[in-house]
Amino acid sequence: MKRRTFLLGSAGAAGALVVGWSLLPPRQRLTTAQPLAVRAGQVALNGWVKIAADNTVTVVMSKSEMGQGIYTGLAMLLAEELDADWAQVRIEQSPIDKIYNNLAMLVDGLPFHPDDDGTIKRVAGWLTEKTMREIGVMATGGSSGTKDLWLPMREAGASARAMLIGAAAEQWKLPKAECRAEAGRVAHASGKSASFGELVAFAGTQALPESVQLKDPAGFKILGRPLPRIEAASKLDGTAVFGIDVLPPGLLYASVGMCPTLGGRLARFDGAAAVKLPGVKKVIAVDAYNGGSGGVAVIADTPFHAMRALKEVSVEWDHGASAGVSSEDVYRRLAQTLDRESGFAYYSHGDVDAALKSAAKTVTAEYRAPYLAHAAMEPMNCTVQFKDGAATVWASTQVPGIARSAAAKVLGIEAQKVDVRVQLLGGGFGRRLEVDIVSQAAAIAREAGGAPVKTIWSREQDLAHDYYRPACVSRFKAGLDAAGNLTAWHNSSAGQAIVPQVLTRSFGLPGAGPDKTASEGAFDQPYEWANARIGHEIFDFPVPVGFWRSVGHSHQAFFKESFIDEVAHAAGKDPVAFRAALLARHPRHLRVLKRAAELSGWGQPLAPAADGAKRVRGIALHQSFGSVVAQVAEVSLSADKSIRVHRVVCVIDCGFPVNPNLIRQQMESGIVFGLSAALYQAIDIVKGQVQQSNYHDFQVLRMDACPVIETDIVPSTEHPEGVGEPGTPPIAPAVANALFALTGQRLRALPLKLA
Amino acid sequence: MQTLNINGKLVEVRAEPDTPLLWVLRGELHLNGTKFDCGVALCGACTVHLDGEPVRSCVTPIADVGARKITTIEGLQGSEAAALNAAWIALDVVQCGYCQSGQLMSAAALLKKNPKPSDADIDAAMSGNICRCGTYPRIRAAIHRAANKKGV
Ligand code: FES
Numbered sequence: 001m002k003r004r005t006f007l008l009g010s011a012g013a014a015g016a017l018v019v020g021w022s023l024l025p026p027r028q029r030l031t032t033a034q035p036l037a038v039r040a041g042q043v044a045l046n047g048w049v050k051i052a053a054d055n056t057v058t059v060v061m062s063k064s065e066m067g068q069g070i071y072t073g074l075a076m077l078l079a080e081e082l083d084a085d086w087a088q089v090r091i092e093q094s095p096i097d098k099i100y101n102n103l104a105m106l107v108d109g110l111p112f113h114p115d116d117d118g119t120i121k122r123v124a125g126w127l128t129e130k131t132m133r134e135i136g137v138m139a140t141g142g143s144s145g146t147k148d149l150w151l152p153m154r155e156a157g158a159s160a161r162a163m164l165i166g167a168a169a170e171q172w173k174l175p176k177a178e179c180r181a182e183a184g185r186v187a188h189a190s191g192k193s194a195s196f197g198e199l200v201a202f203a204g205t206q207a208l209p210e211s212v213q214l215k216d217p218a219g220f221k222i223l224g225r226p227l228p229r230i231e232a233a234s235k236l237d238g239t240a241v242f243g244i245d246v247l248p249p250g251l252l253y254a255s256v257g258m259c260p261t262l263g264g265r266l267a268r269f270d271g272a273a274a275v276k277l278p279g280v281k282k283v284i285a286v287d288a289y290n291g292g293s294g295g296v297a298v299i300a301d302t303p304f305h306a307m308r309a310l311k312e313v314s315v316e317w318d319h320g321a322s323a324g325v326s327s328e329d330v331y332r333r334l335a336q337t338l339d340r341e342s343g344f345a346y347y348s349h350g351d352v353d354a355a356l357k358s359a360a361k362t363v364t365a366e367y368r369a370p371y372l373a374h375a376a377m378e379p380m381n382c383t384v385q386f387k388d389g390a391a392t393v394w395a396s397t398q399v400p401g402i403a404r405s406a407a408a409k410v411l412g413i414e415a416q417k418v419d420v421r422v423q424l425l426g427g428g429f430g431r432r433l434e435v436d437i438v439s440q441a442a443a444i445a446r447e448a449g450g451a452p453v454k455t456i457w458s459r460e461q462d463l464a465h466d467y468y469r470p471a472c473v474s475r476f477k478a479g480l481d482a483a484g485n486l487t488a489w490h491n492s493s494a495g496q497a498i499v500p501q502v503l504t505r506s507f508g509l510p511g512a513g514p515d516k517t518a519s520e521g522a523f524d525q526p527y528e529w530a531n532a533r534i535g536h537e538i539f540d541f542p543v544p545v546g547f548w549r550s551v552g553h554s555h556q557a558f559f560k561e562s563f564i565d566e567v568a569h570a571a572g573k574d575p576v577a578f579r580a581a582l583l584a585r586h587p588r589h590l591r592v593l594k595r596a597a598e599l600s601g602w603g604q605p606l607a608p609a610a611d612g613a614k615r616v617r618g619i620a621l622h623q624s625f626g627s628v629v630a631q632v633a634e635v636s637l638s639a640d641k642s643i644r645v646h647r648v649v650c651v652i653d654c655g656f657p658v659n660p661n662l663i664r665q666q667m668e669s670g671i672v673f674g675l676s677a678a679l680y681q682a683i684d685i686v687k688g689q690v691q692q693s694n695y696h697d698f699q700v701l702r703m704d705a706c707p708v709i710e711t712d713i714v715p716s717t718e719h720p721e722g723v724g725e726p727g728t729p730p731i732a733p734a735v736a737n738a739l740f741a742l743t744g745q746r747l748r749a750l751p752l753k754l755a
Numbered sequence: 756m757q758t759l760n761i762n763g764k765l766v767e768v769r770a771e772p773d774t775p776l777l778w779v780l781r782g783e784l785h786l787n788g789t790k791f792d793c794g795v796a797l798c799g800a801c802t803v804h805l806d807g808e809p810v811r812s813c814v815t816p817i818a819d820v821g822a823r824k825i826t827t828i829e830g831l832q833g834s835e836a837a838a839l840n841a842a843w844i845a846l847d848v849v850q851c852g853y854c855q856s857g858q859l860m861s862a863a864a865l866l867k868k869n870p871k872p873s874d875a876d877i878d879a880a881m882s883g884n885i886c887r888c889g890t891y892p893r894i895r896a897a898i899h900r901a902a903n904k905k906g907v
């Protein structure tokens with residue numbers, strides 16, 4: 001399979017890791033417009049690294065840490081090429097600057113099939129990169145952190161190393177080529193040696209190198225090692241500061257109650273009783289922001305005073321356009337849409353109608369998936385201080401630049417007057433790509449006379465006012481020849497589109513046209529079917545939808561991998577062998593599939609569960625965010641017929657494994673996240689109101705239901721691909737396929753429920 | 756005014772007696788290691804110890820605390836805590852970290868009572884603590900590891 005090597009110049013797969021600077025737009029992502037702030041004795045050698053006289057190497061983090069381990073991975077990229085001593089590496093969150101804009105995420109968002117490496121795709125990718133460097137956004141999402149910065153951070157490390165070596169050589173009056181950096185020191189064969197800390201002041205006066213040579217993977221000392229995450233200790237003793245933990249002096253707190261109808265507003269309120277309660281400063285109306293709902297806020301001296309007083313505010317709502325929407329109605333109308341339309345064709349090959357007509361056997365099915373909430377454990381919150389025409393925003397956000405614009409817009413000031421300080425995120429999963437909370441917190445802080453205000457939502461508000469994973473209905477028709485070979489694949493799905501909504505609410509742009517994220521996971525997969533048409537029809541409802549871990553893949557993988565299992569059974573073939581036949585020209589996918597089968601003991605007898613219940617395997621394979629993942633789930637039923645998942649074998653090919661420990665963590669994380677959705681979760685909407693309110697009716701997988709998870713990582717020297725999301729899509733179909741093998745029931749709706 | 760015994764110190768607090776302990780810790784004393792999430796005893800993020808027993812501080816009004824000793828993540832000490840911390844680091848348990856104070860508080864209380872917990876014991880003691888990042892397999896392994904290391 002051809003890889004997307006065009007991002008690396010044209011060096012090809014083998015050359016990808018050793019691309020020299022000259023093949024890349026030099027320096028465009030090396031230095032910030034404003035010099036980085038430094039403390040005494042510290043020097044910023046470029047926009048990505050500061051070194052201090054005490055030998056600490058501070059790597060500047062332009063991505064948000066939300067559990068995915070990006071702080072560690074990015075620090076490793078830079079430390080490797082710098083030849084830093086890992087024990088001396090520290091991290092610090094970056095300011096907002098163009099060099100930190102995420103290019104990879106946007107290039108990945110283009111609607112191309114991964115096998116397609118044609119000119120149009122390359123030009124579109126190049127143009128997107130070029131434009132986004134200028135007008136793009138800082139964003140952590142789309143499993144793109146490592147791939148976005150794989151080269152820039154290594155180049156920054158190599159550039160800093162060259163400056164340190166240059167400084168040493170000049171001081172020692174020795175040729176640069178004879179000086180070497182290793183573990184935080186520069187040394188010469190003559191015995192001369194100096195630490196980075198001793199050299200950095202002089203190194204800071206050296207010119208930026210014209211070009212740098214990156215290391216060959218064979219010479220990596222840090223990359224590829226399973227290092228523990230760099231910020232772990234602070235998360236064990238309560239010192240880690242999440243957005244919800246910031247404590248600027250004079251802090252006030254706000255509690256918010258929004259119209260329970262999606263997109264609804266406040267008609268009127270009476271805060272007279274609430275304002276008399278202890279600690280209450282103000283009761284105010286809040287507008288609806290970013291496609292969310294309006295409501296009331298209580299500002300008080302403590303969080304509890306704000307929460308308690310909120311209950312005493314009487315309100316009347318203006319329910320608005322969503323009041324007629326119910327999720328049952330959504331499913332029905334999506335199905336009706338599919339009666340009429342096959343949707344925009346994202347992929348089309350051969351003559352699928354003719355192939356279906358001449359098929360010896362056809363299989364049809366309809367699948368569906370519900371709306372889902374993110375339910376990150378840190379409730380939505382944001383702290384804003386608006387004073388003397390300028391604002392400070394403390395936020396756990398995935399998009400600091402958009403957060404800055406949002407606050408500036410609400411406060412009527414220029415973006416430059418807003419200082420955004422990104423804090424640790426207590427989970428993101430896509431929810432913190434939205435800045436509704438920032439706009440709202442800014443509006444509330446505007447009423448606080450210059451004091452900082454921390455606005456905190458309750459879990460109930462969070463579940464009722466999310467940007468949900470869109471509900472989706474999908475239909476399949478497959479044709480088999482007499483020998484049981486797949487000859488036709490026709491798939492149409494319908495649902496809401498995310499990107500047009502995001503363009504409107506986050507960028508103020510009109511949103512229209514096909515949305516790749518709606519069909520991803522359906523059209524961009526490696527299987528080679530002789531005749532295929534894969535389409536998606538956008539049907540809009542007034543329900544806010546957003547990016548939920550693995551986005552379109554989260555449901556499309558369930559549909560596609562379940563249906564391919566159905567077709568395999570209809571053809572009388574083993575599900576692994578059936579898939580393998582469709583992957584003959586995709587060695588990378590084939591390897592992942594076969595490895596998962598082998599490690600799980602596919603085809604071998606499986607011992608019953610401890611209580612004697614029969615245990616059965618199911619498999620799924622899916623590609624997302626550049627990575628290929630196969631999972632085999634071992635499933636049984638308890639005496640009361642509830643679904644138990646005992647063990648999951650997971651194989652991933654994510655290109656060069658920068659940190660195998662973090663990759664394993666993300667597979668575990670993605671599987672647990674996906675299992676919660678597969679076994680329990682749905683957001684139901686009745687008359688525009690979300691019915692779920694807390695973890696009792698929006699359940700999350702708990703310790704007692706968590707399977708053993710074994711992850712195997714395929715060795716590779718290819719460009720690194722995403723790991724934060726690709727673990728999620730395959731688990732629902734792997735479990736559903738096991739349930740079919742166990743019970744004969746084909747479950748075509750999520751969450752999985754046996755009849 | 757009420758006096759609370761927090762992490763070995765007597766502290767006078769201003770909060771009204773119906774105030775949940777969580778909000779006294781976070782809102783008044785700025786002990787922010789104890790986390791808020793569900794607010795209704797469904798997630799375990801706010802777990803602290805009262806006389807060594809794990810409780811959900813979000814539903815524990817300070818009026819009910821009385822003279823009992825409160826331990827938060829900031830004050831968690833002793834051989835169980837040290838063994839758990841070492842195991843958490845060795846197995847690199849944490850991800851976003853938001854739930855982890857609560858996980859450690861529950862795990863420390865478990866080990867104190869039951870120095871060699873079985874998988875079923877871990878299920879029973881830890882299933883009240885949600886981790887949305889899915890660190891359960893590593894938490895389980897880390898508890899076993901801490902149990903084996905402790906007192907060896
Ligand atoms: S916040 Fe107390 S249990 Fe969830």
Ligand code: FES
Binds near residue numbers: 067377426853
């Ligand atoms: S580590 Fe993120 S919720 Fe547990």
